[in-house]
Amino acid sequence: MRLKTFSARRMDEAMSLLREELGAEAIILSTRRTGSGVEITAALEAEEPVLIPPAAPTMAAPPGPLTFHNLPEALGRCLARGPLDQTLAGALGFGPMPDGRDRPIMLVGPPGAGKTLTCAKLAARMVLGGTPPVIATTDGQRAGAAAQLAAFTGVLGLTLAVAPSAAALGKALARRMPGQPALVDSAGCDPFDTRQAVALHALAAAAQADLVLVLPAGLDAQEAADLARAFAALGARHLLPTRLDAARRLGAVLAAAEAGPLLLTEAGISPEVVDGLEPLSPARLAARLAAAPRRDAPLAAEEAAS
Template sequence: MRLKTFRATRMAEAMALLREELGAEAVILSTRRTAQGVEITAALEPEEPVLIPPAGSVAPAMPVQGPLAFHNPPAALAAALGQAPLDQALGRALGFGPLPDARDRPLMLVGPPGAGKTLTCAKLAARLVLAGSPPVVATTDGQRAGATAQLAAFTGVLGLTLAVAQSAAALSKALARRAPGQQALIDTAGCDPFDPNQAVLLHALASAVQAELVLVLPAGLDTAEAADLARAFAALGARHLVPTRLDAARRLGAVLAAAEAGPLLLTEGGTSPEVVDGLEPLSPARLAARLVAAPRRGIPIEAEEALR
């Protein structure tokens, strides 16, 4: 990844320098005022080199075999996963791990609009409440119609108070009220990480409370689009991935592509619209079972469990 800082007397001049050197695909990581004007730090993923082999030396690409062909993962990843057994290949090719603890650093759920961040936040809050550790829950999404009301309905049932904080200062103040050792969950507005203004705002919110960014991404996306989003949110600080709609999407190539491209650790997956028990930990064995089962219509859960 290429990082560069641009300085100018005015924001418009700094943005012009950034676009001229890094182009429109650059992701802005931070902006700040200086004694001389403004400073912008941006990141750009390097382009993959295009290799042209000698004439007559191109071997035909091997077609993807088995259940992976149904999911259409990136070609290089498909080749890596073609080594049976599938669960062991997944464990070698991708990262898996639990969600970070939200005591020291709040968990901030980020992602594009409609990814399932609010429902995922409610699921995590419900889990903590049932475990006897009620968290502080905050939302920075005050623009989307009904967004605050939806999360407030969830937190109200759980006996939690929802803090609405649309600025970095308000968010810092809301989380400062939590008890020592109390976990904190932050829902955010849908973000286009390729929009400089949205990227700057999200980065400022996360930096203000030293949040741990967790990317929430729906299964069933185009694989290339999912990979692009994963790279962009990783540039903003995301290290973990929660794929949602695993109960509805049959093709999971986007999940594989995003985890590889970030790279991001696969943590838990949204497997139900229910707030309680709507998340399940992801492991190579569990993901392999879903990849194998997805092409089959109407496969019962019992059969899927038997594949683990």
């Protein structure tokens, strides 16, 4: 699937640009007004494979502590130009997690990224902070998906709404009190599949939500960058990487943040629901990147036995 955003002063000009490049078969995903005019995001199901060129040559980084993390070459060279916390602050965006009060937080991402556990972590923090949220899941088909989240919400004393359609999701979120935060756990989505992308966009539009992309650390850096660009085209503006406690290489996290571009907010650092998230800052991320990597298991086991 090909995704592209067109900007122009007037709607007819933007539509003309869209039709000229993508043709009459393009599906319009969203339209919005900007300070300079209008913006249209559209998708086209490719009949032939679409090759997405990499933003930069990948998997090579300059000598130094960053080499281990398999950063894209251009980003690695940029980060190596000075103190790591300072170059991270200059190259990537960092920001707080949306609070879910004005607009619901909708967690999106590929299957198995850790969205449900992240939703439980955010819910637990809100409950402990005295602002219990409204929680909904759009994943009504995957076996055990709703049951897993319901187990968490039950412990927290919260009711879970299962809302697989845009209409059901809108009704579930409409029952929240003014100023009450809301969390939406979405089903895993392949953003390169037009049907799945359109369905996710419809749910996000119905919820009027802030989309937060949840991606596991340890992916291939270029794969993570491609996913970040695709979810950004669907409206994601924030990135929450998971499994920072288990991944040895963090190049995918940085590549995704740069490619979106997406604001790095928090990260999953533990399977524990309480205190399982850590706010990300240039200093904290620099410390994780510079830390000595854990050794391979066979070597560690051999040394322990000797």
